[in-house]
Structures are given as C-alpha cells and as structure tokens.
Amino acid sequence: MKPAPTxxxxxxxxxxxxxxxxxxxxxxxxxxxxxxxxxxxxxxALGLGLGTQIRRRGIEPVIAVGNDYRDYSLAIxxxxxxxxxxxxxxxRDIGPALSPMAYFxxxxxxxxxxxxxxxxxxxxxxxxxxxxxxxxxxxxxxxxSELRDIVLGGEGQPHPGGSWELVDGVREAYLDDLxxxxxxxxxxxxxxxxxxxxxxxxxxxxxxxxxxxxxxxxTDLDYTFPxxxxxxxxxxxxxxxxxxxxxxxxxxxxxxxxxxxxxxxxDDEGEEIFADKVGVIxxxxxxxxxxxxxxxxxxxxxxxxxSDPELKKHGIRADYWKTGHSHMKRRVKELGALAGFEKxxxxxxxxxxxxxxxxxxxxxxxxxxxxxxxxxxxxxDLRRALPVTWSMPTLSPWCADTEKYDTLARIVSRIxxxxxxxxxxxxxxxxxxxxxxxxxxxxxxxxxxxxxASSNTPNLVVVCESPESEAELRAIxxxxxxxxxxxxxxxxxxxxx
Numbered sequence: 186m187k188p189a190p191t192x193x194x195x196x197x198x199x200x201x202x203x204x205x206x207x208x209x210x211x212x213x214x215x216x217x218x219x220x221x222x223x224x225x226x227x228x229x230a231l232g233l234g235l236g237t238q239i240r241r242r243g244i245e246p247v248i249a250v251g252n253d254y255r256d257y258s259l260a261i262x263x264x265x266x267x268x269x270x271x272x273x274x275x276x277r278d279i280g281p282a283l284s285p286m287a288y289f290x291x292x293x294x295x296x297x298x299x300x301x302x303x304x305x306x307x308x309x310x311x312x313x314x315x316x317x318x319x320x321x322x323x324x325x326x327x328x329x330s331e332l333r334d335i336v337l338g339g340e341g342q343p344h345p346g347g348s349w350e351l352v353d354g355v356r357e358a359y360l361d362d363l364x365x366x367x368x369x370x371x372x373x374x375x376x377x378x379x380x381x382x383x384x385x386x387x388x389x390x391x392x393x394x395x396x397x398x399x400x401x402x403x404t405d406l407d408y409t410f411p412x413x414x415x416x417x418x419x420x421x422x423x424x425x426x427x428x429x430x431x432x433x434x435x436x437x438x439x440x441x442x443x444x445x446x447x448x449x450x451x452d453d454e455g456e457e458i459f460a461d462k463v464g465v466i467x468x469x470x471x472x473x474x475x476x477x478x479x480x481x482x483x484x485x486x487x488x489x490x491x492s493d494p495e496l497k498k499h500g501i502r503a504d505y506w507k508t509g510h511s512h513m514k515r516r517v518k519e520l521g522a523l524a525g526f527e528k529x530x531x532x533x534x535x536x537x538x539x540x541x542x543x544x545x546x547x548x549x550x551x552x553x554x555x556x557x558x559x560x561x562x563x564x565x566d567l568r569r570a571l572p573v574t575w576s577m578p579t580l581s582p583w584c585a586d587t588e589k590y591d592t593l594a595r596i597v598s599r600i601x602x603x604x605x606x607x608x609x610x611x612x613x614x615x616x617x618x619x620x621x622x623x624x625x626x627x628x629x630x631x632x633x634x635x636x637x638a639s640s641n642t643p644n645l646v647v648v649c650e651s652p653e654s655e656a657e658l659r660a661i662x663x664x665x666x667x668x669x670x671x672x673x674x675x676x677x678x679x680x681x682x
Contacts, residue, residue: 187339213511232268251282273344283445380415417449464526583676
C-alpha cells in the first residue's frame with residue numbers, strides 16, 4: 186500500500202494506513218519522530234519495502250533484526266518484522282541489542298541482511314532503522330534512495346515463504362567475541378558511563394571480564410534517560426564523565442551512546458578528549474604495530490591524522506572522507522584501511538582488529554589494550570604527547586530537514602567565492618576548500634573550519650580547529666558563523682563552547 190500523505194496522528198486512518206514522512210530517508214539510515222512522522226503501519230510498509238529491495242537484488246531472503254532499549258522500540262520492530270515476513274523474508278530476531286551486536290549477528294548467524302531498530306543518540310521521541318546487505322556495510326545514499334522510492338511509491342511486493350524466529354545466545358557470543366582471551370596485565374580503573382541506555386546491558390560486564398576495575402555511572406537500564414541523553418559527543422555527558430573520574434580517581438572514563446556504536450573518552454585528569462584526538466592516540470599505537478597502514482578520518486576530524494610526525498614516521502597514509510557511518514565503513518573497505526575514525530566517536534576497526542563496522546564496545550576493549558601496551562603512561566600522558574591543537578565540540582545550529590541542503594549549497598558557494606577573491610577566515614588566508622562533504626576551509630597554517638549538513642537531524646554542523654591558539658579558533662568560528670548567519674533559516678546552536 187502506498188503511504189498516504191493525508192494521514193495524521195489520532196485519526197481512524199492513523200491506525201490503519203501507512204504514514205511515512207519522506208524526510209526520514211536520510212543519507213545512511215532512516216530516522217523519524219514517532220508517532221508524528223511515522224506510524225506502525227508505516228513501519229510495516231518500510232519492512233515490506235526493505236524485503237522487496239532484498240529480493241530485487243537477488244539476496245538470500247534472510248535478515249537479522251534487533252532493537253534498542255527504548256519503550257517503543259519493540260512495537261516498532263514488530264511492525265517492521267510484519268512487513269519483512271509479508272515480503273517473504275526469513276527473520277532471525279536477536280531481541281534487544283546494540284547496533285554493533287546486530288552487525289555481529291550478520292556474521293555469527295551468516296545472515297546476508299540486517300535491520301536494527303534504533304534512534305541511535307537521538308532523544309526519546311525519535312525512532313529509525315540502520316540496515317545493510319553487504320556486511321560489514323550499511324545502506325548509503327544509493328541504497329536509501331532506492332528503498333525510499335520502493336516504499337513511497339507503494340512498490341512493496343508480498344511474497345510467500347516469510348517466517349519469524351527468535352534467536353537466543355547472540356549477546357553472549359558477541360561478548361565472547363569482544364573479550365577473546367585478552368586480560369589486563371596492569372591495574373586499570375575505568376568509569377563506565379552508559380547514560381542508562383542499551384550499552385548498560387553490555388559495557389560493565391565486558392570491561393570486568395577483561396580485568397578492568399569498573400566504576401559504574403548511570404548503568405541502570407532506564408529508557409526515560411533520567412540524567413542525560415546518552416551521547417558521548419555532547420558536553421553534558423562528557424562533563425558528567427569528568428566529574429565521575431575526579432570523584433573516583435579512575436584512570437579514564439569510557440562513555441557510550443544509546444545504541445552502543447560510539448565511544449567517548451575522558452582522561453585521568455578529567456580532561457574530555459574529543460573522539461578525533463582519541464583516534465590519533467589509537468592510530469599512533471596501531472601504527473607501531475602496523476606500519477604503512479591507511480587510516481580514514483571524516484572531514485570533521487583533526488588535521489593531525491595527516492600532519493602528526495609519529496604517524497608520518499611509520500609511513501601512515503591519511504584519507505579524509507565524508508562524515509557518516511555508512512560512508513566511512515564503505516571507504517575503509519574500499520581502501521583496505523586498517524581503521525576509520527569519526528569525530529562523533531564512531532570508529533571502524535578492520536581486520537585483524539575488528540570486522541570493519543562501528544562498535545563502541547570493540548573500541549573500549551582496544552583502548553584498554555592500548556593502556557596495557559603502555560604500562561608507564563596515563564591517558565593524560567598520551568593526550569599531552571600529541572601535537573597541540575585547539576578544537577571545539579561539534580556545534581549544530583538548527584536548520585529544517587527540507588531546507589538544510591539548499592541552505593548549505595548557498596553557504597558553500599559564498600565560501601568558494603571568498604576563497605577565489607583572496608579572502609580570509611579568522612584572519613588567515615584560505616589555501617583550499619574541500620567540498621567532499623559540505624565545505625572544509627583549510628587555512629595557510631593548517632587551521633580549518635567546516636560546515637556541513639547533518640544527515641540524521643534537522644541541523645547544520647560546524648567544527649573548527651587551530652594549531653596556533655584558542656583565540657584563532659574562536660576567530661575562525663566567528664567568521665564562519667557570520668557566513669552561516671546570512672541564511673535566515675538557520676536557528677540557534679545546540680550548545681556553546
């Protein structure tokens with residue numbers, strides 16, 4: 186059935202007919218406000234469309250399906266499963282899960298497809314699906330556009346042979362796979378912060394299993410998120426992690442987002458280390474073990490992946506690519522890279538470390554291994570060993586989903602005009618404008634500022650970095666913000682720095 190644009194909540198039709206806002210089909214996953222933008226019949230239509238897409242592509246009709254720990258996610262997953270079964274797909278339901286546990290289930294159960302019902306780090310009131318066919322990859326823009334056209338065009342085709350099966354034991358197999366036979370040889374005390382999200386059912390047990398002394402922070406499962414929304418890129422969560430480190434005397438804090446595919450770090454001094462800098466610390470450690478490797482970083486990340494002398498010494502190649510978990514996974518696979526790092530806290534650790542998908546639990550284990558390989562160093566020592574740069578949290582001014590890409594195009598055009606005319610940003614000459622994903626404006630001393638459109642929320646995204654000073658960082662941001670403010674459709678920032 187084709188979704189009806191006239192269906193609205195609290196109507197007779199809402200309980201019967203599919204309602205799906207087209208804006209929910211994003212670059213690399215699907216997200217909607219529930220029930221304002223999608224209803225349960227709409228989710229069933231999505232399942233029918235996804236099953237039809239699987240069959241059109243000649244993929245074996247078997248899919249692993251999971252859901253995060255939100256009070257409405259089970260109902261949404263069941264509605265999705267109804268559509269998949271209608272399309273003739275054999276559903277292997279792994280129950281409540283982390284997104285990386287669902288990705289793991291593709292390998293563990295030998296299932297060619299995956300669908301994970303989660304709103305990731307979005308606040309309650311959002312839902313969505315992360316899905317993929319070619320492990321460890323997930324849908325990118327091409328696959329999402331194809332799915333959108335099938336669903337919104339009412340092209341879903343029922344097919345016989347569908348079934349549902351609840352599969353036990355995947356959580357235990359996932360934890361066994363993560364821990365392996367590694368055990369800490371040095372004492373390590375770690376604050377484990379989960380913001381009461383799904384990772385609470387995994388991270389404390391995993392860290393204890395590898396021999397870490399765990400200080401639990403908001404690790405009771407509670408889908409109301411009573412303390413803060415679990416998002417280790419948000420300063421609210423990072424500040425809380427910092428306070429826990431100082432109160433407990435822990436060696437570091439590890440924080441996880443709502444579906445466990447991201448990891449944030451605070452060091453032993455309570456210093457919040459942005460994820461791209463943690464990525465450089467990890468890259469330095471891995472470079473010594475795997476000289477000549479390629480690392481992929483997203484366009485929001487520090488310039489140190491390309492300029493750090495330690496990485497250069499080991500012959501590391503840096504590749505800057507589009508932000509977004511599907512883009513990054515695909516790029517890591519295409520280049521045969523050892524790892525990919527995103528400023529948001531997604532890390533993509535490929536063979537022989539991981540399987541190439543983003544897993545906050547895997548990152549936590551690898552950070553503990555890193556600390557074990559450096560028994561005489563604290564996390565603050567490793568942070569201070571990096572070349573100094575001044576950076577900022579990711580800021581997200583509001584911009585409507587229906588307008589953000591056109592708005593961004595006009596801003597990028599103004600930036601390119603300024604560069605052509607010999608203009609400056611933060612008082613520095615513009616040396617290059619990289620437009621692979623929005624505009625990353627690189628200045629003559631290696632400083633840079635970025636503006637892009639968020640792929641999963643109604644926002645633009647702004648990040649800046651300076652190798653010189655905080656004053657220059659703020660000057661770059663002020664100039665970039667002034668360009669952005671020429672657009673009347675851009676609203677307030679989500680946080681300050």
